[in-house]
Amino acid sequence: MSHVMSRMRPMAIAIALVVTGALALPVAVGSGFAPASASNAAGWQRAAAEATEPAPDAAQKGEELRSQAATLAALAVKPPVTKTPTPLPEPATKTVKRRTSTASSQALPGGWRTARVSWYGPGFYGNTMAGGGKLTPSSMVVAHRSLPFGTKIQFQYKGRSCTAVVRDRGPYVGGRVFDLGPGTAKALGFSGVGTVKYKILG
Secondary structure, three states: OOHHHHHHHHHHHHHHHHHHHHHHHHHHHOOOOOOOOOHHHHHHHHHHHHHOOHHHHHHHHHHHHHHHHHHHHHOOOOOOOOOOOOOOOOOOOOOOOOOOOOHHHHHHHHEEEEEEEOEEEEEEOEEEEEOOOOOOOOEEEEEEEOOOOOOEEEEOOOEEEEEEEEEOOOOOOOOOOOOEEEHHHHOOOOOOOEEEEEEEEE
């Protein structure tokens, strides 16, 4: 009997060691003091990678912060405002009224008009007229400031009528339209300064 017990003791010790080792291996592996299997090593690598990667919430929040910072920076740098120049008001156009002669102040039927006139003669006889020729006591001429030389004008004054030709320039006194030559004034019976009717014939 003692012989059998002595033979079973080493076997029991071996079984105890095997059981103890089997129980101790997971504890050692889980605590990091024992080498892990290939599957455990891969699991540890995944856990390490997940530990180093930022959480999805943190990454999303970081992206939102960067977006807000970019928006604030864009608002801080405002583009220069280009002001449209205000157009200057156009200068008022002054209407220049030309002084019309007395001759065109009153039109009458049949192309007749009225004009204030004077006459000239003595003291000017023998002078050369602006339109050519010398002034004589019988010259049927008239002086005007702008009508072409050679223009024929018919005059009427107190029932008398005659035709004269523009040969001279004048008068140079304000308010007068014609200066009647000596022959014209005599034909009309005109002297001094007065108003006559006239019509331009051409």
